[in-house]
Amino acid sequence: MGYGDGTRIQESRALLVTRPRPLEGIRCFNLATITIEYACYPSQRMETVSISNRDITTGQQKHEIEMPRFGLGVYLMGEPGECRDAVRHALDKGYRLIDTAMAYGNEDEVGEAIRDSGIPRDEIFVVTKLRQPHANSHEETLERCQQSLENLGLDYMDLYLVHAPPKDQEARGPVWKGMEECLSNGWTRSIGVSNYGAHHLDAMLSYAEFLPSVNQIEISPWLQRPALRAAIREVGAVPMAYSPLARGHKVDDPSLAALAESLGCTPAQAAIKWCIDSGAITIPKSSNPSRIEENIGSLSVDLSGTESAFADLEESYVSGWDPTSEP
Numbered sequence: 001m002g003y004g005d006g007t008r009i010q011e012s013r014a015l016l017v018t019r020p021r022p023l024e025g026i027r028c029f030n031l032a033t034i035t036i037e038y039a040c041y042p043s044q045r046m047e048t049v050s051i052s053n054r055d056i057t058t059g060q061q062k063h064e065i066e067m068p069r070f071g072l073g074v075y076l077m078g079e080p081g082e083c084r085d086a087v088r089h090a091l092d093k094g095y096r097l098i099d100t101a102m103a104y105g106n107e108d109e110v111g112e113a114i115r116d117s118g119i120p121r122d123e124i125f126v127v128t129k130l131r132q133p134h135a136n137s138h139e140e141t142l143e144r145c146q147q148s149l150e151n152l153g154l155d156y157m158d159l160y161l162v163h164a165p166p167k168d169q170e171a172r173g174p175v176w177k178g179m180e181e182c183l184s185n186g187w188t189r190s191i192g193v194s195n196y197g198a199h200h201l202d203a204m205l206s207y208a209e210f211l212p213s214v215n216q217i218e219i220s221p222w223l224q225r226p227a228l229r230a231a232i233r234e235v236g237a238v239p240m241a242y243s244p245l246a247r248g249h250k251v252d253d254p255s256l257a258a259l260a261e262s263l264g265c266t267p268a269q270a271a272i273k274w275c276i277d278s279g280a281i282t283i284p285k286s287s288n289p290s291r292i293e294e295n296i297g298s299l300s301v302d303l304s305g306t307e308s309a310f311a312d313l314e315e316s317y318v319s320g321w322d323p324t325s326e327p
């Protein structure tokens with residue numbers, strides 16, 4: 001992170017200032033006995049990861065694109081204007097990945113905030129999801145994708161995910177074929193899944209032409225899922241972590257608080273950075289401006305030497321909905 005004149009005050013592989021800007025402001029967070037200060041800048045470049053869809057026939061990775069490793073989730077932002085204002089603030093503070101879904105009912109506000117930001121469309125990575133269980137055929141998948149684009153007011157999305165495995169197992173193949181057509185039509189730059197277990201991914205080998213680029217699942221220091229993350233990698237995909245703070249249920253964990261104090265950061269920042277360093281694209285949700293700023297501060301946290309401390313936090317704690325174990 002650096003000052004507006006380009007002076008670097010801390011080396012960070014995950015957060016770079018892309019052009020000189022005046023210093024916008026300093027935020028301070030008081031947590032028990034520690035005070036954390038960090039600067040926020042309106043123009044930042046996130047570290048990215050390559051995502052692609054593996055061709056079943058050739059084994060080659062196709063449709064490769066770069067995706068930010070950190071972004072904003074907008075689940076449960078139901079008050080009018082809440083999502084729009086959160087996305088506006090996040091984009092102003094340097095976020096470049098926004099994750100929404102048709103089921104959230106706020107795709108329109110995401111699109112409005114993107115247009116209002118003045119940031120070129122190709123600098124913002126937009127993720128949305130096929131609503132389940134409302135799409136159970138090839139045709140319904142195409143219709144829902146077009147509806148999401150209309151809601152967003154965009155010509156394309158960057159990543160389109162199946163929100164969860166269709167409960168009708170016979171529908172999974174046709175739905176994925178619809179996703180592949182969305183990709184070939186140019187409506188999305190990449191396709192993936194969400195809430196798929198290892199057995200769901202294995203089953204895709206029997207009906208997919210292209211395997212998913214991403215599997216978005218709940219991951220946190222209390223739900224580390226090494227086996228599922230390995231299964232995701234085996235199909236050429238990248239894990240994406242939602243609820244990295246376990247919906248706030250574990251942020252007051254005394255062990256995490258002690259660890260964060262030793263790192264000079266907040267507990268939320270430590271948890272988010274653990275998810276990122278584990279190899280997962282991470283999308284903490286918040287509509288609170290100060291927390292949006294706090295969360296982006298996680299990118300400059302150095303977790304070196306904390307592996308065993310984080311391993312001790314694992315307790316297979318699922319904070320919400322989890323279809324990964326469904327048939």
